[in-house]
Amino acid sequence: MKTPNMCQGNSSDESSAFGYETVSHSEKTRKVRGVFDSVALKYDLMNDLMSFGLHRWWKDYAIKILDVQPGHKVLDLASGTGDLARIINGLRKDDVSVVCNDINLSMLSLGRDKSLDNAAVKKISYAQASAESLPYQDGTFDRVVIGFGLRNVTDKLNALNEICRVLAPGGAVVILEFSKVKAPLLSVVHKFYTLKILPKLGALIANDSESYRYLGESIDLHPGQTELSYMIEDTGLKDVRCYNLLGGAVAVHVARSS
DSSP states (O other), X not given: OOOGGGGOOXXXXXXXXXXXXXXXXHHHHHHHHHHHHHHGGGHHHHHHHHHTTHHHHHHXXXXXXXXXXXXXXXXXXXXXXXXXXXXXXXXXXXXOEEEEEESOHHHHHHHHHHHXXXXXXXXXXXXXXXXXXXXXXXXXXXXXXEESOGGGOSSHHHHHHHHHHHEEEEEEEEEEEEOOOSSHHXXXXXXXXXXXXXXXXXXXXXXXXXXXXXXXXXXXXXXXXXXXXXXXXXXXXEEEEEEEEGGGTEEEEEEEOO
């Protein structure tokens, strides 16, 4: 079991970015919860449209890297509608249990219903809790995965510290998230798409341009590959690696606990 100082970096100050706005920590948490309450019913459809279906391949790739083994306990953090948990469930590893953890009850409920509809209920449980204050003992999980959720956390370093804390010795975390495109021309196209096209898609499909405006801005502001790698290392996690997908538009960070 880890001592507290092995999983502790420096927390951020008391203001946070909600898209391009600067708000208090508590206000960001409230606003993000409102965004996902608003987009929940169209969330899966919009994921398919926004990524042209590629998010399914990205998630499969992340779970492959997660390397879940028989008997593992897995935390699917910021689980949303539970796609990653169902991929793990479909691996049919013996005695693997998955906890879907999300701060948003609407998303958790949809995820549970979707799992029931797909008969993917074996060894999947659900918990509503903040990624910044997880209700689990030190060293509880062999694997932690967070897919497209870290950028919405109010205090990312606190969440990374919590991931480090709940990982068992020798455990691994995989963080799948939007990141920084490497090629200059592709970067311009990507930024135009996330900041201009996503809100229009949100208005057309989900009747909600503002939530998708925030989501586009959150992608633009999220730490890039190098910065996030340093943040992960600051918590005490080791062997940090990063794999770029789609020219860096999406990155998979992997790290291990001591």
